[in-house]
Amino acid sequence: MTPLQLIFLFTGAAILISAVMVVVAHNLVHAALWLVVSLFGVAVLFVLLEAGFLAAVQVVLYIGAIAILIIFAIMLTRRVMQDSGPQTNQQWWLSALIAVALFVALLWTLSQVAYPLANVPVPESYLITLGRSFVDPNQYALPFEVASVLLLVALIGSIVIAGEKGK
Amino acid sequence: MTPDLLTWLIPVPPLLAFFLIVLFTNKDKVLSHTIALVGIGLSWIWSLSIFLRVLGVEHFGEEENVIASSIPWLPVGAESLPMGVLVDPLTAVMLFFVSLACLMIFIYSVGYSNFGKPLDPHDQPGQPPHNGIEPLYSRFFAFLSLFAFGMLTLVVADNVLLMFIGWEIMGLCSYLLIGFWYARDYPDPKQITPRRAAVKAFMTTRVGDVLMLLGIVYLYFQTGTLSFREIMHANGGQAVSMLAGLDSFIPGLSVAGLIGLLLFAGTVGKSAQFPLHVWLPDAMEGPTPVSAMIHAATMVSAGVYAMVRLFPLLSAGWHHGGPLTPPMMAMAAIGAFTALFAATIAVAQNDVKKVLAYSTISQLGYMIAALGIGAYIAAAFHLVTHAFFKALLFLGSGSVIHGVEHGQHHVAHEASHSAKHEASAEAHDPSHNQQSAISNQQSFDPQNMLNMGGLRQKMPVTFWTFLIGGLALSGFPLITAGFWSKDAILGGAWEGEHFIVFAVLAVAAFLTAFYTMRQISLTFLGQPRTQAAEHAKENVWTMTLPLVILSFFAVTAGWVGIPEDFPVLGGLLPNWFHEFVGGTLLEHPPAEVFNLIPLATSLVVALGGLALGWLVYRNIPAGAEDPLQRALGPIHTLLKNKYYFDELYDFIFVRPVRWLSEVFVSAWMDKGLIDGLLHWIGRTSMRLGDAFRNYFDAPIINGAGDLVGEGVKRFGNSFRVIQTGKVQYYLLITMVAVIALGGVFLIFTR
């Protein structure tokens, strides 16, 4: 077992366990915090995959924005001590079953395929290529712009939806 | 204009007059009668011109020496029945007197229908007029014109079918004219109304017409033709002899005999011989010009004319002096019997027109009997002379009735005046007097001879012309036409040694003279028996002029037929009639051999009858009963009631038919059976429909439709629980589906 594999295993376990805690935790704030841990583990995974930029984006975006947002939402929608009582709904067993079944199915599917691995190292200047591709009209300039518009729309939309009525 | 074209045209003007009056000029009385008179006038002029033209022709009537023209008309199989005209000597003579008589009657009708007087507001159309002009004036002339058309067609026809067509047209017109006063009703239900009389006439003649049609069909079937010349003249009368030789399906009767009998049946109906005589007396319900037209000049003569025309067929196989053929025997028997029978009834009649009606029946019997014994010329001669004096007598009777009615109006007028005077004098019962005057008026019968008398002074022209006609009818010797024609018949009977017929006809002649003198005496001689007769006066010139003209012919017409070997007078004038009309037949009939006995008999019966009648009836006072009633007692009642024949026929024929139609067909079959069936079908259909609806449509079909809807609703109802509104639930279902489908996909695409 190489050290990388070890790191991977460790990180993977962390991700999975914290994910489980997310979906199991009674206290929502705890769940949110476990989510942060899970997300952090994913960032580490990105680094392992030599996608440093994406790891940075993951941390900044997911943890820094989304998780915080979730915490905000939890705070804003708290009723008086509603952490009591079961946190799962009626058909949780069926959901668990389905999740397991899906996992089995996915595994099985994955095992059927032999992936053509390209044993080529990641180029050093991949980030520059990535950056250039954002603005190159022949490459991904359009998706870039569309994504921007999407964000704008979401921004405006959420303000409208969550905004207070009148004043 | 060629003679055949002229002949074609002769019946046309009255037909045109009929259509013009009916379609256009009905409202205008003057125009209507002008058109009618012009129509008959033209026919008369043309008939006269034809007659004069053929007078000069030598041997007219032989072979091709006739005016003939025909066109193919009715396609029958490969050939056509022709329509055509024929003028032979018989036709010429008929044209002469028919058109003249019709013209006289038309002129007379103008006066009889009170032309010149204003329309009386009390007069209803369909009722006889009281003192104003006939309300249906134009219609009368239209019908008269149609009648004239029918008769003229019959006379000029060259085949049996066209003759029959004219025959039937006259039957229709007699119905229309007898029932002319259709709204007239009598308080006594036994007395026949004009409407019923018209139907009776039509029905009775119909019986004869059907048999005649059978005869015509049979004739056509046997010979293949209906043309007179072809049947009776062509090839020396070969067709007729052939028919005489064939045996019909009745044993002992040849085809010619059977056809003859059937055709004779038509004459029995049309000329009112026994037993179909019942319609003619009741036909007196029509206006008097109609009676004159139908029963003197034209229609009943048509029956005799048909027999005269078809004489070769009827006498097929007979030769002069030999045994009579069956049709001839039938004719002699029925004719002689009818002559006597009708004469006996006429003796006991009080209505002036009824006497003449029975007299007509009797005289027609004479003619038929004459034909029956083979006296062809005599029969034709009597036909001609009878038309003149009988038309004269009828028109004269109409004049008498008119005069008496006028007298009656005068009386009623005075009575109402005096009643008014009395009313102003005594205010107590003015209505009483007026009522009695009016009721007197209503029950007064202007046609009853017992209400007349003494009209000789009041209506002289009518008296003298009527006297001439009556003498002619009785056969007053030498100066009247009736004498010559009647003598010819009696002579022919004696010569052919048909003594029974001779005797019967002689007795009938006696009775004829008797009742004629009775009629003249009761009507004109003695003193007036009622107030109405007292105040009668002579009629207008349009009525008296035709009387005068006809009386001229009643005197002179006989002189064209004086037999050659008559003492003194015979030989002075040739027997033109015998020569001329004899040319109609293939062989001229032999000239009569003169015998003193028939002449003596005829003189005795004529003069004796006239004398007796004058003696008995010359001075009957008012209110007295008929002396004959005392003499004959119950027989008189029998005669007066016409031997109760009408009642007999009513019992045998009319009542069963009425029962059949009213009860059997109408009530039982029509309403009961057919209507019942229809109602049953209706009810059953409704029940069936209801059953269908209640047991099939509603439960099954509706149920099926409802079931579908209901089923979908229930299914939807049970399925809607899936929609819980919970998002996670939906997602769950989605995932389940994904897994399931994915599994299926994976397994089946291994």
Add this chain to the structure above:
Amino acid sequence: MIPLSWYLTLAAALFCIGLYGVLARKNAVAILMGIELMLNAVNINLVAFWHYLTPTTVSGQMFAIIVFVVAASEAAVGLALIISIYRRRNTVVAEEIDLMKW
């Protein structure tokens, strides 16, 4: 060398856990957290594939970045919705938001 299959397995597990969270949790925010886990699993997959199959092109990373953007906007809008619903109906329990029930 870490085999690709390890990454993929991890991603699959993460995905299923996230799925369980979506389907079984009452609280709406907890559902959203599950969604975020699922999206993360997707991202892991994408980057793994990029790294092992086509490291020279940028399309793998580009795809992942787009997924980030989508996740962000979706989280924003979703939370805004939850807050709005909370304001109206005073609840964030997903089961209680069932107006679309039959």
